[in-house]
Amino acid sequence: VNGDVAVVIGTGGMGRAIGRRIGGGRHLLLADFDQEALASVADTLRGEGHQVTARHVDVGDAESVRELAEAAAALGPVKALAHTAGLSPVQAPPAAVLRVDLLGAALVLEAFAEVVAPGGAAVVIASMAGHLFPPLDPEFERQLATVPAGALLDLPLVAAVTESSAAYGIAKRANLLRVQTAAGPWGARGARVNAISPGVIATPMGQQELDGESGGQMRAMIAMSGTGRIGTPDDIAAAAAFLLGPDATFITGTDLLVDGGVVAAVKVRL
Ligand SMILES: NC(=O)c1ccc[n+]([C@@H]2O[C@H](COP(=O)([O-])OP(=O)(O)OC[C@H]3O[C@@H](n4cnc5c(N)ncnc54)[C@H](O)[C@@H]3O)[C@@H](O)[C@H]2O)c1
Secondary structure (H helix, E strand, O other), X not given: OOOOEEEEEOOOHHHHHHHHHHOOOOEEEEEEOOHHHHHXXXXXXXXXXXXXXXXXXXXXXXXXXXXXXXXXXXXXXXXXXXXXXXXXXXXXXXHHHHHXXXXXXXXXXXXXXXXXXXXXXXXXXXOOHHHHOOOOOHHHHHHHHHOOHHHXXXXXXXXXOOOHHHHHHHHHHHHHHHHHHHHHHHHHOOOEEEEEEEOOEOOHHHHHHHHOOOHHHHHHHHHHOOOOOOEOHHHHHHHHHHHXXXXXXXXXXXXXXXXXOHHHHHHHHO
16 A cells, blocks of 8 residues: 555445455545445455545535545545545435435535545546536626535525425536536646446436436437447446546546437437
């Protein structure tokens, strides 16, 4: 282990695959809300030879996120961060989706901007839902991009959201906007930050979405996509490793759509 720290927030399907991919030779700090799932993934990766520290976090709680960032910095230079914690529309009501997917990602970007090491990089897992959601009012987008994280849930157009699918679409669009905004402060520290927008990925969350009421529509979108298949957690881990690694040092403040061609197919047919 070279002393560098890689942080993976959210140890579900994608978090585990990303941790496995980027953890080698580093101290891997895994964090999740679900203590049991966290312990199990930490054990699995330890069993595979990784040096792992596991820590509870609630990404919707500013104090909890700040403590996680401090704990990461106390382990060594924070060179990589993958933020994968999220709730999908079938998993939770709108307020919970907004708290985790909108506020959570923003709090993580703010807190880790204070501790990331020079040469470090982050990826935030957004979603193709952010690309498929109807255009937002430019003034609303400006607010989503720029207000302090702690003020996001009080924005009138956020507080007015009544459906989980709208909460998810707005949160995931906001993830891209927050990453654009964060590129400046992260750059001032010699660090980079990008988003990845996955399509349908075979994780517990992806499976729940396929089993939910929009499952038929998702299957139809996959069928008409350029690849015609569901994505694997490792498809996302490969993209994360690229964006976090030495081949991406000129890439910051942007988003990589890793959706097997679904958004392209939907846009061509509209
Ligand atoms: N699976 C898909 O098809 C898909 C598609 C597009 C985007 N995404 C996004 O990818 C990310 C990862 O999803 P996944 O498929 O690995 O899902 P997953 O459900 O397997 O993992 C998500 C993890 O986030 C954790 N989490 C939830 N609330 C939290 C909180 N408050 N604090 C800390 N951790 C919390 C959960 O405990 C879980 O371990 C999410 O942001 C999701 O929205 C998933």
